Amino acid sequence: MMYLxxxxxxxxxxxxxxxxxxxxxxxxxxxxxxxxxFRDLRVINQDWIAKDSGFPTHPHRDMExxxxxxxxxxxxxxxxxxxxxxxxxxxxxxxxxxxxxxxEYNPSKTEELQLFQIWIMPDVAGAQPGYTxxxxxxxxxxxxxxxxxxxxxxxxxQKINQDVDLYASxxxxxxxxxxxxxxERGAWVQLAxxxxxxxxxxxxxxxxxxxxxxxLLKIKALKETEFLLFDLR
Numbered sequence: 001m002m003y004l005x006x007x008x009x010x011x012x013x014x015x016x017x018x019x020x021x022x023x024x025x026x027x028x029x030x031x032x033x034x035x036x037x038f039r040d041l042r043v044i045n046q047d048w049i050a051k052d053s054g055f056p057t058h059p060h061r062d063m064e065x066x067x068x069x070x071x072x073x074x075x076x077x078x079x080x081x082x083x084x085x086x087x088x089x090x091x092x093x094x095x096x097x098x099x100x101x102x103x104e105y106n107p108s109k110t111e112e113l114q115l116f117q118i119w120i121m122p123d124v125a126g127a128q129p130g131y132t133x134x135x136x137x138x139x140x141x142x143x144x145x146x147x148x149x150x151x152x153x154x155x156x157x158q159k160i161n162q163d164v165d166l167y168a169s170x171x172x173x174x175x176x177x178x179x180x181x182x183x184e185r186g187a188w189v190q191l192a193x194x195x196x197x198x199x200x201x202x203x204x205x206x207x208x209x210x211x212x213x214x215x216l217l218k219i220k221a222l223k224e225t226e227f228l229l230f231d232l233r
Contacts, residue, residue, distance in 0.1 A: 018053035023043075040123075059101045062097065098128070150164075184233075186210070190228045
């Protein structure tokens with residue numbers, strides 16, 4: 001089974017003139033009982049944040065939160081004392097656990113920030129809060145699936161408290177990849193930009209694809225494409 005979640009069917013919100021956001025799943029004031037998440041994947045928000053603006057300090061708990069920067073720079077501060085900037089091609093991972101407060105800001109005076117904010121349900125409640133960030137450059141993702149996040153931190157990926165593997169790829173036109181899905185697992189493919197064919201389904205910028213009861217994904221770029229692939233238990 002495969003279900004195509006088209007970009008313009010996602011929830012949409014604007015806040016104070018500084019944030020535009022597309023919600024793949026129910027989030028904040030957007031509610032759709034058909035889209036409450038997919039397996040352990042709870043949130044995929046695609047955010048556009050205006051220059052010199054951002055999310056003020058706010059709390060989270062018992063959630064694995066991943067930020068994948070598409071364009072621009074995020075300035076991060078949190079209650080654990082972490083301060084840093086995350087640029088396009090980098091990701092940050094927060095283990096909210098027993099509680100963490102953080103802010104995310106676009107420090108640029110000229111450039112809009114674009115990112116995916118991803119929430120994954122943890123496999124344990126009350127974990128120790130934590131934060132990491134890491135750079136994955138274009139060459140590491142070019143025409144291959146690069147593992148960014150995993151339960152065990154293998155192959156240099158960031159660890160999270162859930163049996164989820166997150167891959168990223170930049171495929172040039174005509175390039176192909178195959179991905180085997182293990183028994184009783186599912187996958188979610190999320191396009192940032194470009195055009196991709198997955199097992200005969202065509203995805204365009206912002207589209208997502210839910211995959212269940214399939215053993216193999218055959219992926220082909222119809223245009224140069226950047227996308228994420230979630231392997232979910």
